[in-house]
Amino acid sequence: MTLSPQWLDELRARTVLSAVIAPSVKLIRAGREWKACCPFHNEKTPSFTVNDDKHFYHCFGCGAHGDAIRFLTDHRGMPFMDAVKELAGKAGMDVPAPDPQSRERAERTATLTDVMAEVQTWYSEQLNGLAGAEARDYLKRRGIDDGTVRRFGLGFAPVSRSALKRALEKLGEDKLVETGMLISPEDGGATYDRFRGRLMFPIRDPRGRVIGFGGRILEAGEPKYLNSPDTPLFDKGRTLYNIDRAGPASRAAKRLIVVEGYMDVIALDRAGIAEAVAPNGTAVTEAQLDRMWRLDPSPILCFDGDAAGRKAAIRAATRALPHVRPDRTLRFVELPAGQDPDDVIRTGGREAFEALIAEPEPLDARLWRHELEAQPLTTPEARAGLRQRLIDHAATIGDPALARLYRASWLDRFVEQLAPKRTTAPGWQPRTGRSRQGKWKPREKTKDEVFLNPWNLQDSTRALSKTGVSTAVTRNLLLGFLNHPEALPESCEMLAPLPVPDRST
Numbered sequence: 001m002t003l004s005p006q007w008l009d010e011l012r013a014r015t016v017l018s019a020v021i022a023p024s025v026k027l028i029r030a031g032r033e034w035k036a037c038c039p040f041h042n043e044k045t046p047s048f049t050v051n052d053d054k055h056f057y058h059c060f061g062c063g064a065h066g067d068a069i070r071f072l073t074d075h076r077g078m079p080f081m082d083a084v085k086e087l088a089g090k091a092g093m094d095v096p097a098p099d100p101q102s103r104e105r106a107e108r109t110a111t112l113t114d115v116m117a118e119v120q121t122w123y124s125e126q127l128n129g130l131a132g133a134e135a136r137d138y139l140k141r142r143g144i145d146d147g148t149v150r151r152f153g154l155g156f157a158p159v160s161r162s163a164l165k166r167a168l169e170k171l172g173e174d175k176l177v178e179t180g181m182l183i184s185p186e187d188g189g190a191t192y193d194r195f196r197g198r199l200m201f202p203i204r205d206p207r208g209r210v211i212g213f214g215g216r217i218l219e220a221g222e223p224k225y226l227n228s229p230d231t232p233l234f235d236k237g238r239t240l241y242n243i244d245r246a247g248p249a250s251r252a253a254k255r256l257i258v259v260e261g262y263m264d265v266i267a268l269d270r271a272g273i274a275e276a277v278a279p280n281g282t283a284v285t286e287a288q289l290d291r292m293w294r295l296d297p298s299p300i301l302c303f304d305g306d307a308a309g310r311k312a313a314i315r316a317a318t319r320a321l322p323h324v325r326p327d328r329t330l331r332f333v334e335l336p337a338g339q340d341p342d343d344v345i346r347t348g349g350r351e352a353f354e355a356l357i358a359e360p361e362p363l364d365a366r367l368w369r370h371e372l373e374a375q376p377l378t379t380p381e382a383r384a385g386l387r388q389r390l391i392d393h394a395a396t397i398g399d400p401a402l403a404r405l406y407r408a409s410w411l412d413r414f415v416e417q418l419a420p421k422r423t424t425a426p427g428w429q430p431r432t433g434r435s436r437q438g439k440w441k442p443r444e445k446t447k448d449e450v451f452l453n454p455w456n457l458q459d460s461t462r463a464l465s466k467t468g469v470s471t472a473v474t475r476n477l478l479l480g481f482l483n484h485p486e487a488l489p490e491s492c493e494m495l496a497p498l499p500v501p502d503r504s505t
Helices: 004-012 017-021 067-075 079-089 100-130 130-141 146-152 163-167 173-178 243-253 263-269 286-295 307-323 342-356 362-374 380-395 400-418 448-453 452-467 471-483 485-489
Strands: 029-031 033-036 049-053 056-059 155-157 198-204 210-217 225-227 426-429 438-440
Touching: 004 017, 004 067, 004 079, 017 033, 017 056, 029 079, 056 100, 067 263, 067 380, 100 155, 100 163, 100 198, 100 210, 130 198, 146 263, 163 173, 210 263, 243 286, 243 362, 263 342, 286 307, 307 362, 362 380, 362 400, 380 400
Parallel strands: none
Antiparallel strands: 029 033, 033 049, 049 056, 155 198, 198 210, 210 225, 426 438
């Protein structure tokens, strides 16, 4: 459905923005505006303002900005049209009727969600029947009680190739194919059930409607987990498991935890941590990152403590870099070797898990540690490779100011830990006492030596451009760049303000 700009402007004009925000944010009157601690990032001093006359909010701390619709979509996680309908209802406005194509799509979607609801009910019945005995035993071994089964709508798909097809034929074979529940062979053969012999996990949209399924095999076979294919309802790269329940919980807890699998989400929920989602068995996508950031500005990624989990964390980190902003980042927790969140909860309870995530690792620190551990750094070539990889990572960040800060932070770490250091220096200090032995005491480096160190050139240039220096020091700095031209592109802007030496001096 397309809404005209004029209609949306009228909706904004009829909406008192502070009344929309006040139920979830404590507002304080400040002249013609309202002030509050920002709901989009953690702060102690209010920097979030709401202007009813201009119909927008703005945070001077993190840059969050928008109108009433944006607040409902970003803070409450509502789909755009749901936010529009809620505001229109309160403002006494009728939402324009959809065009024929939009109406047809909406009706089709409603029909397919009804089909998926029927499928989920049938799977639940199978779990509680004779066919589900093995699945119930599995859940019992994993410590999942009946209340959790009902809360997440778990079910069971029988081994038969046509059990669901026969049971739900009244829904129409074409609709079961369209929702991905039946497979239609390319050779024109008979359709058959997609999920067979699997414990079934319903995947819901933010409104709680079933749009797809994940299935875990209970006997020998591959793949261990199978997801619904992409359908008019379900796009696994844009969906997060448990987002319908984690959305409200994350706003209350002021955090969002991202884990790898369905069972991890359920284990955390059983421990009283409802603000957890999972990316449906895929690598985290840009669309999923955007959904996470709508719920929390700095989600905590807590993947398994194995090689695959570490690899998934780094892939998420590098995928996030182009999109990070002052108000959007990621944090990371690395679990003990060989453990997943479910293992931690089962062995140590909630307290053990909370202790692990109490101090998550920032995005820049996680990438630094990954690159530092990627290979031995025993040669200049290896260290140069590390430095270049860090520079390349920073170059992918879309926010220019943030990119410079990341680059500076990483290069500072590089200089501190890996830059060449003199191990001896002229000058000898005798020990006191009877011993005639002495010890070497490194002398303080001169300014020229510091400036001529290729690892310090960028930092030196930055400092000198702010403080001003003598012509002699400037000459030595330029000499350093002549000896190490590879450092010049990084410092061109900072070189411009420096005085140019007079040839006569």
